[in-house]
Amino acid sequence: GVSRTDNYPARKLGVRSAMPTGLALKLCPHLTLLPGRFDAYKEASNHIREIFSRYTSRIEPLSLDEAYLDVTDSVHCHGSATLIAQEIRQTIFNELQLTASAGVAPVKFLAKIASD
Numbered sequence: 001g002v003s004r005t006d007n008y009p010a011r012k013l014g015v016r017s018a019m020p021t022g023l024a025l026k027l028c029p030h031l032t033l034l035p036g037r038f039d040a041y042k043e044a045s046n047h048i049r050e051i052f053s054r055y056t057s058r059i060e061p062l063s064l065d066e067a068y069l070d071v072t073d074s075v076h077c078h079g080s081a082t083l084i085a086q087e088i089r090q091t092i093f094n095e096l097q098l099t100a101s102a103g104v105a106p107v108k109f110l111a112k113i114a115s116d
Helices: 008-012 021-027 038-053 081-096 108-115
Strands: 059-063 066-069
Touching (some): 038 059, 038 066
């Protein structure tokens, strides 16, 4: 099998998404492997997209856990994209108990870099 995702402590040890499980275990011997729960991930993704839609209709989904939002015309947070991102992250945590990252920039490429 392969690693589908990893947490930040595992990343610090070199574990990456799509890495063969054997290699991941060599890099991180105390790694805990869990079975995937696609239905739960899809449900969380739908809920997060619903949260996004409260702020803008201009949503470009990339995957279950990633999307670009254009909040240029949003009236939320006095139009501040940075404040909107902070509020969205807090709302995701409040409603789903999940952490989220966000990058704010004038172009998608820079927003992606800012989110990492």
